[in-house]
Amino acid sequence: MSQNQILQSLIAENLVSDPNGARGRLLTEAARLFREKGYERTTVRDLAAAVGIQSGSLFHHFRTKEEILKAVMVETIRLNTALMQAALEAADSIRDKLRGLVRAELESINGQTGEAMAVLVFEWRSLSAASQAEVLELRDIYEALWLEVLEALKSEGALEADPFVVRRMLTGALSWTVTWYNPGRGGLTLDGLTDQVMAMMALKSG
Amino acid sequence: MSQNQILQSLIAENLVSDPNGARGRLLTEAARLFREKGYERTTVRDLAAAVGIQSGSLFHHFRTKEEILKAVMVETIRLNTALMQAALEAADSIRDKLRGLVRAELESINGQTGEAMAVLVFEWRSLSAASQAEVLELRDIYEALWLEVLEALKSEGALEADPFVVRRMLTGALSWTVTWYNPGRGGLTLDGLTDQVMAMMALKSG
Amino acid sequence: MSQNQILQSLIAENLVSDPNGARGRLLTEAARLFREKGYERTTVRDLAAAVGIQSGSLFHHFRTKEEILKAVMVETIRLNTALMQAALEAADSIRDKLRGLVRAELESINGQTGEAMAVLVFEWRSLSAASQAEVLELRDIYEALWLEVLEALKSEGALEADPFVVRRMLTGALSWTVTWYNPGRGGLTLDGLTDQVMAMMALKSG
Amino acid sequence: MSQNQILQSLIAENLVSDPNGARGRLLTEAARLFREKGYERTTVRDLAAAVGIQSGSLFHHFRTKEEILKAVMVETIRLNTALMQAALEAADSIRDKLRGLVRAELESINGQTGEAMAVLVFEWRSLSAASQAEVLELRDIYEALWLEVLEALKSEGALEADPFVVRRMLTGALSWTVTWYNPGRGGLTLDGLTDQVMAMMALKSG
DNA sequence: CATGAATGAGCATTCATTCAT
DNA sequence: TATGAATGAATGCTCATTCAT
Known part of the structure; x- marks a missing residue:
């Protein structure tokens, strides 16, 4: 299944919003603004203006501003979990599965959903405790995919460090690329x- | 020189505030609150209450709330730069120098200055462009220490990946430890x- | 055209606010309060209370408190310029034109717009430099009406002193009436x- | 008696402060600042800085900020009353007495005490009701000098208008010179x- | 007398949210 | 659904005044 097919099926199941619909466009703009200015510094007027409506009208789509933040996070995790699962299915060896996960996470961070992923990291504290719990449940599914692969790699003897620790190191290292990696400029492709990531871990896919 | 001696000499040079003085105590509490709630959600009334003064009195020490954020960042970088330089001087081999830097950064992130280091990462956008420029100058000195060591390591053939990329990966990976590593609980010491970090890079100090 | 007709046409052209509308009522109350207590001592809460809204709601009509001050001044000058022009058109001789101007200015100072005129004089320094420049442009039009008449009077030989100086003396003398003249009490009508003013200048209209 | 002799005798009687003493210098600077920025916009820190002390130290000289405003006004009226009396004594005819008063008031407004005189007019509302009453008593003495002369002039038939009204017109006209008259520039001397003022009233001194 | 840190009430302004139209 | 005026609590900051040193 192509990335687009995955997106279409999630839209069909009503798990993520159609990026062309009113709700989807708002979430896209919200991700962009939250990343650019931060959640607190982004006003509902900013959000409304970005999609060409009045601020009062926002509240027909979302009950509160925080609900917008949560929706950005939830839909991003849902989409990226599906993309990761597809990447795993497409790979044969364990090393290639890890490579697939790294590649998919780098793409989620530096591609279309990059802004939403950055929001997930940098605006986490702006989410209420209740919403955090909801999002964490989805994150657990996502993280389980990584741990399975890393544990298999350790069993194979290809990984010396603790899988749990490695995953967390990778989370930080990969998230951080958003602050410096520019897919357009420079010679470095995704x-x-x-x-580079695989090399750093002495895990060249060969 | 011990860590405490380094701190004392920075205080003497007026480069960082005495943690026991009024200003220093405010910066400590500010780092804690900014990390806990975020800069925007922390009010000047919160800050004042945390050190037991009235909100108006804050403005005898700092002209604006943002100046407090800047001071938290500036003093933290100054202190950690000095600690890194000491760690480098204490190590003999290049591998040990890298280990020293990793160890020092993990300590800065998870030890006494941990809250301030997290603020440096997560509240960066709340700093005005002018203040960002000032802080970046100090960051450059700090980062140069890392790049020198990583480049030496590459010359030695002990490092395959690009030093610049590796430093950025490490920045992300080490910063991220603040979100999961707990020096008190669990068996994992600093x-x-x-x-683990050295192992992940296939760089055991031996 | 009656005074009321002039006002109506200015409202229609959107040059002054309808005194019965929300904005107009606020400007009337603002003029009263600014004159009574001064601009600085008048809080936005005072202004809001005077028209029966909450202080936050003021900022739907005006972006800043200063913008209210500017609007009071601008609308007053616009109205009085129009009234002066009408007074000039209604008079035949030059002496009668001067009398018309004096009468109109006394009316503007001691009548309906009296409070706003006093604000124009006494709160001038509270206006930002940028707003002052805007208001001064309007004032120039207004002042040109006076100078033309005074210069004509000098050509006729009916005025000995310098028109420019006379106008300024009159500005001060007439503005000052607001501090002592009470149209209701005492026998002195407008x-x-x-x-009295014409007599003081030895310019009886006969 | 020269102007300076009058000042010296007032200082000796403790009715005005020596301009070279600490109190006198503060009042001079206060008059300047109050006129330049307005009473409300002038902070006690501004006042203190202008005479090179700390803001807390001001309160050893004056109990409140308002007391400074009152002192500026009171001392100015005292001095100018004395100068007016001297001008009256020096003149022979009633016309010359009026000329003396006009000359003295113009000098008070545009000379050394100009700033304080402007404060008297433009900051009047910032004075508490209690202080206003005190200052008004002094003003009455001052105003009585004018009314005597104007009434004598009317008895002589040299003045047609009401003395009370004329005095008020003159107050406004002369006060207003502060906004436009510049003794340094232009050919117009005091x-x-x-x-010009006498001419405007058709009262040339001849 | 002078200092300067501290006070605390007050200020203009912001902004998520509501609701009559 | 959409509007936009209104709300009202909250925010960063100011400033006259106090007082221990």
Whole structure:
């Protein structure tokens, strides 16, 4: 299944919003603004203006501003979990599965959903405790995919460090690329960056 | 020189505030609150209450709330730069120098200055452009220490990946420990965590 | 055209606010309060209370408190310029034109717009430099009406002193009436006061 | 008696402060600042800085900020009353007495005490009701000098208008010179300006 | 007398949210 | 659904005044 097919099926199941619909466009703009200015510094007027409506009208789509933040996070995790699962299915060896996960996470961070992923990291504290719990449940599914692969790798003897620790190191390292990696400029492609990560871990896919 | 001696000499040079003085105590509490609630959600009334003064009195020490954020960042970088330089001087081999830097950064992130380090990462956008420029100058000095060591390591053939990319990966990975590593609980000590990082890079100090 | 017709046409052209509308009522109350207590001592809460809304709601009509001050001044000058032009058109001789101007200015100072005129004089320094420049442009039009008449009077030989100086003396003398003249009490009507001014200048209209 | 002799005798009687003493210098600076920025916009820190002390130290000289405003006004009226009396004594004819008063008031407004005189007019509302009453008593003495002369002039037939009204017109006209008259620039001297005022009233001193 | 840190009430302004139209 | 005026609590900041040193 292509990335687009995955997106379409999630839309069909009503798990993520159609990016062309009113709700989807708002979430896209919200991710952009939350990342650019931060959740607190983004006003509902900013959000409304970004999609060409009045601020009062926002509240027909979302009950509160925080609900918008939660929706950005939830839909992003849902989409990326599905993309990761597809990446795993497409790979044969364990090393290739790890490479697939790294590649998919780098793409989620630096591609279309990059802004939403950055929001997930940097605006976490702006989410109420109740919403955090909801989002964490979804995150657990996502994280389980990583741990399975890393544990298999350790069993194979290809990984020396603790899988749990490695995953957390990778989370930090990969998230951080958003602050410096620019897919447009410079010679480094996403595949090249993936190679660097594997090399750093002495895990060249060969 | 011990860590405490380094701190004392920075205080003497007026480069960081005495943690026992009024200003220093405010910065400590500010770092804690900014990390806990975020800069925007922390009010000047919160800050004042945390050190037992009235909100108006804050403005005898700092002209604006943002100046407090800047001071938290500036003093933290100054202190950690000095600690890194000491760690480098204490190490002999290049591998040990890298280990020293990793160890020092993990300590800065998970020890006394941990809250301030987290603020440096997570509240960066709340700093005005002018203040960002000032802080970036100090960051450059700090980062240069890392790049020198990583480049030396690459010359030695002990490092395959690009030093610049590796430093950025490490920045993300080490910063992220603040979200999951707990020096008190669990069996993992800071030295153990340092070992894990070195192992992940296939760089055991031996 | 009656005074009321002039006002109506300015409202229609959107040059002054309808005194019965929300904005107009606020400006009327603002003029009263600014004159009574001064601009600085008048809080936005005072202004809001005077028209029966909450202080936050003020900022739907005006972006800043200063914008209210500017609007009071601008609308007053616009109205009085129009009234002066009408007074000039209604008079035949040059002496009668001067009498018309004096009468109109006394009326603007001691009548309906009296409070706003006093604000124009006494709160001038509270206006930002940028707003002052805007208001001064309008004032120039207004002042040109006076100078034309005074210069014509000098050409006729009916005025000995310098028109420019005379206008400034009159500005001060007439503005000052607001501090002592009370149209209700005492026998002095506005026409009587106008006579006194003309008499003082040895310019009886006969 | 020269102007300076009058000042010296007032200082000796403790009715005005020595301009070279600490209190006198503060009042001079206060008059300047109050006129420049307005009473409300002038902070006690501004006042203290202007005379090179700390803001807390001001309160050893004056109990409140308002007391400074009152002192500026009171001392100015005292001085100018004395100067007016001297001007009256020096003149022979009633016309010359009026000329003396006009000349003296123009000098008070545009000379050394100009700033304080402007404060008297433009900051009146910032004075508490209690202080206003005190200052008004002094003003009455001052105003009585004018009314005597104007009434004598009317008895002589040299003045047609009501003395009370004329005095008020003159108050406004002369006060207003502070906004436009510049003794340094332009050809108009204070004597020339006095002539203009007398001419405007058809009261040339001859 | 002078200092300067501290006070605490007050200020203009912001902003998520509501609701009559 | 959409509007936009209104709300009202909250915010960062100011400033005259106090007082221990």
